[in-house]
Amino acid sequence: xxxxxxxxxxxxxxxxxxxxxxxxxxxxxxxxxxxxxxxxxxxxxxxxxxxxxxxxxxxxxxxxxxxxxxxxxxxxxxxxxxxxxxxxxxxxxxxxxxxxxxxxxxxxxxxxxxxxxxxxxxxxxxxxxxxxxxxxxxxxxxxxxxxxxxxxxxxxxxxxxxxxxxxxxxxxxxxxxxxxxxxxxxxxxxxxxxxxxxxxxxxxxxxxxxxxxxxxxxxxxxxxxxxxxxxxxxxxxxxxxxxxxxxxxxxxxxxxxxxxxxxxxxxxxxxxxxxxxxxxxxxxxxxxxxxxxxxxxxxxxxxxxxxxxxxxxxxxxxxxxxxxxxxxxxxxxxxxxxxxxxxxxxxxxxxxxxxxxxxxxxxxxxxxxxxxxxxxxxxxxxxxxxxxxxxxxxxxxxxxxxxxxxxxxxxxxxxxxxxxxxxxxxxxxxxxxxxxxxxxxxxxxxxxxxxxxxxxxxxxxxxxxxxxxxxxxxxxx
Amino acid sequence: xxxxxxxxxxxxxxxxxxxxxxxxxxxxxxxxxxxxxxxxxxxxxxxxxxxxxxxxxxxxxxxxxxxxxxxxxxxxxxxxxxxxxxxxxxxx
Numbered sequence: 001x002x003x004x005x006x007x008x009x010x011x012x013x014x015x016x017x018x019x020x021x022x023x024x025x026x027x028x029x030x031x032x033x034x035x036x037x038x039x040x041x042x043x044x045x046x047x048x049x050x051x052x053x054x055x056x057x058x059x060x061x062x063x064x065x066x067x068x069x070x071x072x073x074x075x076x077x078x079x080x081x082x083x084x085x086x087x088x089x090x091x092x093x094x095x096x097x098x099x100x101x102x103x104x105x106x107x108x109x110x111x112x113x114x115x116x117x118x119x120x121x122x123x124x125x126x127x128x129x130x131x132x133x134x135x136x137x138x139x140x141x142x143x144x145x146x147x148x149x150x151x152x153x154x155x156x157x158x159x160x161x162x163x164x165x166x167x168x169x170x171x172x173x174x175x176x177x178x179x180x181x182x183x184x185x186x187x188x189x190x191x192x193x194x195x196x197x198x199x200x201x202x203x204x205x206x207x208x209x210x211x212x213x214x215x216x217x218x219x220x221x222x223x224x225x226x227x228x229x230x231x232x233x234x235x236x237x238x239x240x241x242x243x244x245x246x247x248x249x250x251x252x253x254x255x256x257x258x259x260x261x262x263x264x265x266x267x268x269x270x271x272x273x274x275x276x277x278x279x280x281x282x283x284x285x286x287x288x289x290x291x292x293x294x295x296x297x298x299x300x301x302x303x304x305x306x307x308x309x310x311x312x313x314x315x316x317x318x319x320x321x322x323x324x325x326x327x328x329x330x331x332x333x334x335x336x337x338x339x340x341x342x343x344x345x346x347x348x349x350x351x352x353x354x355x356x357x358x359x360x361x362x363x364x365x366x367x368x369x370x371x372x373x374x375x376x377x378x379x380x381x382x383x384x385x386x387x388x389x390x391x392x393x394x395x396x397x398x399x400x401x402x403x404x405x406x407x408x409x410x411x412x413x414x415x416x417x418x419x420x421x422x423x424x425x426x427x428x429x430x431x432x433x434x435x436x437x438x439x440x441x442x443x444x445x446x447x448x449x450x451x452x453x454x455x456x457x458x459x460x461x462x463x464x465x466x467x468x469x470x471x472x473x474x475x476x477x
Numbered sequence: 478x479x480x481x482x483x484x485x486x487x488x489x490x491x492x493x494x495x496x497x498x499x500x501x502x503x504x505x506x507x508x509x510x511x512x513x514x515x516x517x518x519x520x521x522x523x524x525x526x527x528x529x530x531x532x533x534x535x536x537x538x539x540x541x542x543x544x545x546x547x548x549x550x551x552x553x554x555x556x557x558x559x560x561x562x563x564x565x566x567x568x569x
Contacts, residue, residue, distance in 0.1 A: 023543065024540065024541055024543045025543045026543070033560045035547050038550075042550060052539050053538065084562070131568075140565070141562070141563060142564055278532045279528060280533075281533040
């Protein structure tokens with residue numbers, strides 16, 4: 001039997017405001033426990049929430065970036081449940097009328113085309129605190145610094161048909177969030193969290209019952225968890241069983257999931273309008289002003305790099321992975337405007353690889369765009385060959401010297417003096433009489449041998465084009 | 478109106494004896510029956526009332542205004558350890 005997989009994703013994104021959603025407490029990560037709390041985010045009776053305007057603006061910006069409708073009037077509701085990291089006994093969320101609805105994201109698919117994934121809604125809500133259980137006997141510890149941190153929950157349509165499509169969507173969304181600068185989006189720090197709704201069915205029949213997978217905090221685990229769940233459901237159905245609607249927790253160490261909440265406590269959140277907050281009203285003018293301030297998005301940037309700098313779609317993709325990398329590339333081009341493609345090659349193929357080995361991001365590159373441009377200038381004016389330039393780049397990573405100083409100090413200047421090159425060629429010819437005779441007898445392939453020998457004798461410093469040209473003349477005798 | 482008092486009590490984390498549930502059931506049903514009268518009103522074309530005051534939400538500037546008052550705020554907590562609230566174990 002052939003099964004079709006159906007996946008919908010809910011992504012919780014922590015909005016990177018300095019303060020919480022409904023109070024003036026700091027959202028700084030990693031502070032001493034419970035030092036960033038107040039009566040509002042501790043749920044003390046009689047305290048009133050006041051919405052952080054910037055959190056709303058960033059949610060609207062995200063909505064505009066996914067081509068969604070912005071509801072000029074949206075509402076807040078209470079989602080009721082009991083857990084010690086939720087001091088009010090309810091989470092302020094948006095249920096009936098969210099701020100953002102009906103958007104989409106186009107994702108790349110295997111055959112090279114694009115697929116449109118619908119985004120049902122983005123609503124604002126507040127984060128819960130953090131509970132710790134490990135190494136504790138019969139108790140849990142609660143830190144409420146995170147309580148009330150603003151979140152946007154981005155809910156997709158069940159439009160994905162494989163774990164790979166789900167990952168492609170998440171990566172695209174993650175990149176967008178980073179470009180918009182609406183979240184730190186660090187998955188390990190819980191700033192970008194994903195729940196997956198997974199079901200299987202026979203094509204042409206109604207969707208199957210879905211299971212919700214929680215706690216997926218890396219792209220790798222998400223893929224593993226979805227694939228495990230798909231196999232579990234197919235085996236279950238083929239053995240005559242039935243999928244039950246439940247929440248499952250993925251255990252990345254074991255590579256399997258288990259049901260999280262018992263059935264008796266099935267979700268019953270009793271949503272009702274939040275009486276402490278009147279409706280959120282924004283004007284079309286405010287929305288337009290936010291749209292005007294929208295930064296260039298990854299897709300637009302990729303396209304501009306291809307047309308403005310003549311880059312391949314592959315290079316354009318690599319160099320637009322983050323805003324910082326794209327900015328770095330553009331400063332490199334500004335400093336070495338003669339050849340944007342050379343800039344792309346040296347950044348994408350040489351510098352990024354070396355930085356990866358050093359465990360560094362481009363923002364912390366020991367070689368600045370200015371210094372790298374200085375080296376590219378020396379390639380352009382034939383002072384050094386591309387091969388020698390790799391050694392120069394290595395040396396630049398280990399010192400603060402610029403390319404000229406390194407070339408001078410190490411005597412790496414390319415030999416373009418035809419007299420000097422002729423002398424080397426003649427020495428090589430004298431040392432290899434058999435090959436010379438062979439070449440002159442018609443073995444053209446030996447040309448490569450002589451090029452190699454000459455480059456070796458010059459320690460790689462001979463200008464390769466000149467070596468070729470002079471060899472053509474001198475070998476003939 | 479018939480309601481499942483035991484379920485409502487469970488969701489609200491309120492412990493009820495059987496006799497309390499028997500007594501509260503009809504009372505709660507009576508209240509809901511009274512509210513139910515509202516459904517007789519024709520509300521076609523009337524927008525739902527989100528809030529009794531017809532006011533837009535005031536917004537707060539994104540500026541930190543609260544400082545660390547942990548000691549004062551934790552003074553009323555039943556149990557605290559190294560700055561963390563201590564609660565009965567909550568994981569399954």
